[in-house]
Amino acid sequence: MSISVLQQQLINQYQKGFPLCAQPFKQVAGELGYSENEVIDAIKQLDKLDILSRVGPVFDHKKAGASTLAAIAVPAVQLDTIAEVINQFDAVNHNYARHRHCLNNDAGHKDYNLWFVVTACNSIILKEVLDEIESQTGFPILVLPMEASYHIDLSFKVNFSGVHHD
Amino acid sequence: MTNLALETGSEILSLNSDQLNKLREIVEQGLPINSQPYLAIANQLTAMSVTTVSVKQMPSTAVSEQQVIQQISTWQSEGLIRRFGLVVKHRQLGYSANAMIVWNIDDIDIDAIANQLALRSEISLCYRRPRRLPDWPYNLFCMIHGQSTKQVETQIATIVSELGLSHIDKDILFSHKAYKQHGARYQRQVSA
Numbered sequence: 001m002s003i004s005v006l007q008q009q010l011i012n013q014y015q016k017g018f019p020l021c022a023q024p025f026k027q028v029a030g031e032l033g034y035s036e037n038e039v040i041d042a043i044k045q046l047d048k049l050d051i052l053s054r055v056g057p058v059f060d061h062k063k064a065g066a067s068t069l070a071a072i073a074v075p076a077v078q079l080d081t082i083a084e085v086i087n088q089f090d091a092v093n094h095n096y097a098r099h100r101h102c103l104n105n106d107a108g109h110k111d112y113n114l115w116f117v118v119t120a121c122n123s124i125i126l127k128e129v130l131d132e133i134e135s136q137t138g139f140p141i142l143v144l145p146m147e148a149s150y151h152i153d154l155s156f157k158v159n160f161s162g163v164h165h166d
Numbered sequence: 167m168t169n170l171a172l173e174t175g176s177e178i179l180s181l182n183s184d185q186l187n188k189l190r191e192i193v194e195q196g197l198p199i200n201s202q203p204y205l206a207i208a209n210q211l212t213a214m215s216v217t218t219v220s221v222k223q224m225p226s227t228a229v230s231e232q233q234v235i236q237q238i239s240t241w242q243s244e245g246l247i248r249r250f251g252l253v254v255k256h257r258q259l260g261y262s263a264n265a266m267i268v269w270n271i272d273d274i275d276i277d278a279i280a281n282q283l284a285l286r287s288e289i290s291l292c293y294r295r296p297r298r299l300p301d302w303p304y305n306l307f308c309m310i311h312g313q314s315t316k317q318v319e320t321q322i323a324t325i326v327s328e329l330g331l332s333h334i335d336k337d338i339l340f341s342h343k344a345y346k347q348h349g350a351r352y353q354r355q356v357s358a
Contacts, residue, residue: 018252
């Protein structure tokens, strides 16, 4: 996988503040010194490489609806199967297998190894989705809604020089 | 071409609630990658309005490019949209070590410590969440996206030492498989 200089610039300069005008890609092209077609092609290729999720908004979950982080503790052999069940829900937008790293102070906490984010337009629907996931997977869900946000900066400076691509 | 919404001032009509919901659904999935993406979205909304508005309602249902642009801009200034631009998949860019650091901090200390953690450039998110005893004792969550497990471990060790947090019970959960990673869909019904 090789990422062009233009693509690197797009990634590091346009995670926020994407132009809101009739021809936004043309404006970006002008700012970076490329043609509109070059920018459009570069973005399409990032999409093809599965590096781009989308060009669009990141909503504030709190203002945009209801959401929560959730986790379940699944026996390792069932992890892929259960993850697939959870993936089927449109309301789930992130779903990761995680393993605990420390374990040096294991006080008998459950080993939560599947972590996902559920969003809905309001808390009633959110609760329904969580109940349905619980019933379809057969595992109790740890529900951990955000109570306070101290910092959020999803725009993310990518260090291309140090990146090793597979 | 400059910002149409600014040029045409406040004369642009607001969208109705169906159109707003639909616009949100459309932009959640990302702009179409073509020369005039906002116009394409406006045309999509117009097509939708024509099929759903009853004949008795009289309004002009055509949605303009300017209305789309103005609405997104309004959502941004209201804070509903936190940022608008390229959303990339860190993992595909070599940021494969994604660590969630969870801390069990006394309630009385949590704001002070969280505010210190939030200032660290390595940390991309810092949230307070409820404990769920006895299964889950941790109440503060930080995320670090790094290029290797080792690098992230070093970053965490540095943070712990510099902020004097070694006495606080914590755990680190590295992700080892991403089953799903896309933008939120604020759907209105349960579907699987």
